[in-house]
Amino acid sequence: MAIILNIETSTTNCSVSLSNEGETLVLKEDNNANYSHAESLHVFIDDVLKSAKLTSKDINAIAVSKGPGSYTGLRIGVSAAKGLCFSLDIPLISVSTLNALAHQVTIDDGIIVPMLDARRLEVYSAIYNASYKEIRGVEAQILDEGSFSKYLEQETVYFIGNGVEKTKNLIAHSNAVFIEGKLPSANEMSLLAYNKYKKSDIEDVAYFEPFYLKDFIALKSKK
Numbered sequence: 001m002a003i004i005l006n007i008e009t010s011t012t013n014c015s016v017s018l019s020n021e022g023e024t025l026v027l028k029e030d031n032n033a034n035y036s037h038a039e040s041l042h043v044f045i046d047d048v049l050k051s052a053k054l055t056s057k058d059i060n061a062i063a064v065s066k067g068p069g070s071y072t073g074l075r076i077g078v079s080a081a082k083g084l085c086f087s088l089d090i091p092l093i094s095v096s097t098l099n100a101l102a103h104q105v106t107i108d109d110g111i112i113v114p115m116l117d118a119r120r121l122e123v124y125s126a127i128y129n130a131s132y133k134e135i136r137g138v139e140a141q142i143l144d145e146g147s148f149s150k151y152l153e154q155e156t157v158y159f160i161g162n163g164v165e166k167t168k169n170l171i172a173h174s175n176a177v178f179i180e181g182k183l184p185s186a187n188e189m190s191l192l193a194y195n196k197y198k199k200s201d202i203e204d205v206a207y208f209e210p211f212y213l214k215d216f217i218a219l220k221s222k223k
Helices: 037-051 071-088 097-102 164-168 186-198
Strands: 003-008 013-020 023-031 061-065 092-095 111-117 122-129 134-142 157-160 176-179
Touching: 003 037, 003 071, 003 186, 013 037, 013 186, 023 037, 023 186, 037 071, 061 071, 061 186, 071 092, 092 097, 092 186, 097 111, 097 122, 097 186, 111 164, 157 164, 164 176
Parallel strands: 003 061, 061 092, 111 157, 157 176
Antiparallel strands: 003 013, 013 023, 111 122, 122 134
8 A cells, every 4th residue: 555645735725635556535625715725734634534544654655736836835735744754754755736737637639738827927837748748847937829829830739727717818729728717636646646656756855845936026015
């Protein structure tokens, strides 16, 4: 058995799953626009363990979504994951947020563009083929009418994530497919984390940091 606790907090979706050898046993998540991660995350962890009739001592590894995404959300998820790894003396596995999001799309042909909303007309995105091989790495990009045009002229492009809403208002192309209402989830992390676990592809718990992509900018209060 390889019991892995998967934690996803990169967006408004606070998501936790417990998996065995890549198969999700229990999933608990809540998409709260107020970012309830600090209050909900440890409750969700307790809930999935109880639902599976397991304890923390049964966990073989912790997997965490490494970003990009919300600075605060990523900090909460990674801090919780590292704390559990230290206390339980088990390995830490990081999973690309956009890669996991891409795995919500199953296609035979075309490409997948997972995208997360950033400021204004900006998104964090990557590009994968139908086999989830990365074609273009993660970028922070400003959207316009010509974004992804070279891909759209060649094949069907499936856009997914909370960056879709702003994208569909800019890109009008017959090869563009917009999959709405989807956010990164710990469910898709199960298999990805297990594949890394089998190869001992783990992180240094002491030094691991989330992949923010951009520096955090603190805004002045309007009060």
